[in-house]
Amino acid sequence: MRSSSIVLITVAFAMLSGCVASKIVTAPFKAAGTVVETAVDATTQTESEKAEDIGREVLKERKRERDACLKQAETKEERKECKRAYKDG
Secondary structure, three states, X not given: OHHHXXXXXXXXXXHOOHHXXXXXXXXXXXXXXXXXXXXXXXHOOOHHHHHHHHHHHHHHHHHXXXXXXXXXXXXXXXXXXXXXXXXXX
């Protein structure tokens, strides 16, 4: 039973053209290469992504400063001034 399976597999590979057999053999390596490329892409940043990250950090810092200003403000006028000073846009 086992020997007939081995013979059948051997005959099947012999019947396949070299092109198909080479695709079957190289497919796992190509898939692994794709995974590596995807992992490298996931760990690198483009210039625009870096700029977006910097922009987010700047906005967070401005919000912290605004919140601190509002917390220290004692009058309604001081709070308005804080909002004016740290207005988005």
